[in-house]
Amino acid sequence: MHFPSSTISSWSRFYRANFINTLSGFKSASLVGTTHPSGIYNLAIFSNIVHIGADPALVGMVNRPREAAPHTLANIENSGIYTINHIHQNIIKAAHQTSAKYPETISEFDAVGLTPLLADGIAAPFVKESKVRYAIKLREIIPITLNNTFFIIGEITDIFIENHDEIMDEDGFIHIEKAGSITSLGIDGYYQSEVIERFPYAKP
Numbered sequence: 618m619h620f621p622s623s624t625i626s627s628w629s630r631f632y633r634a635n636f637i638n639t640l641s642g643f644k645s646a647s648l649v650g651t652t653h654p655s656g657i658y659n660l661a662i663f664s665n666i667v668h669i670g671a672d673p674a675l676v677g678m679v680n681r682p683r684e685a686a687p688h689t690l691a692n693i694e695n696s697g698i699y700t701i702n703h704i705h706q707n708i709i710k711a712a713h714q715t716s717a718k719y720p721e722t723i724s725e726f727d728a729v730g731l732t733p734l735l736a737d738g739i740a741a742p743f744v745k746e747s748k749v750r751y752a753i754k755l756r757e758i759i760p761i762t763l764n765n766t767f768f769i770i771g772e773i774t775d776i777f778i779e780n781h782d783e784i785m786d787e788d789g790f791i792h793i794e795k796a797g798s799i800t801s802l803g804i805d806g807y808y809q810s811e812v813i814e815r816f817p818y819a820k821p
């Protein structure tokens with residue numbers, strides 16, 4: 618079946634969104650925690666977090682247009698600090714619910730029943746129920762003019778892993794599937810993963 622761009626553009630908004638979002642394949646699914654200047658804790662699900670580099674330890678994520686999803690971006694711009702928290706099967710429903718457009722005066726933690734967890738010197742909340750979580754310091758925000766989104770680049774400052782001795786290899790490889798970390802497909806599909814194989818470093 619051939620789907621030219623003219624056909625794709627003729628589809629309804631939600632049909633097109635489902636099709637294109639699933640086309641790019643499985644992605645990570647994490648909760649991003651931030652703090653509003655008033656002290657209210659914000660929490661939002663993101664499925665586009667990507668590794669950028671290990672030295673310095675950088676990750677990036679795409680924030681939707683400001684008018685569609687303003688709170689996380691504004692809080693990161695204000696404080697320069699945010700957290701990323703893996704999602705496991707027991708909190709999928711609550712995590713997905715954070716995608717609802719709550720007013721900025723409502724904490725998604727309270728709305729969905731998750732617990733904010735604070736750490737000394739980190740001005741953003743972690744998700745207590747998450748088993749793999751890390752703090753980020755903002756390094757750069759790049760506007761993407763093609764669709765009015767923003768690519769947020771941050772540097773990892775602190776990492777917390779529960780039962781690390783059970784899920785980490787001696788070479789530093791983290792078996793996040795052993796922590797129950799899930800993956801996502803599209804805008805509303807969530808999956809468990811399992812390791813198939815680890816290969817040695819490839820050389821010609």
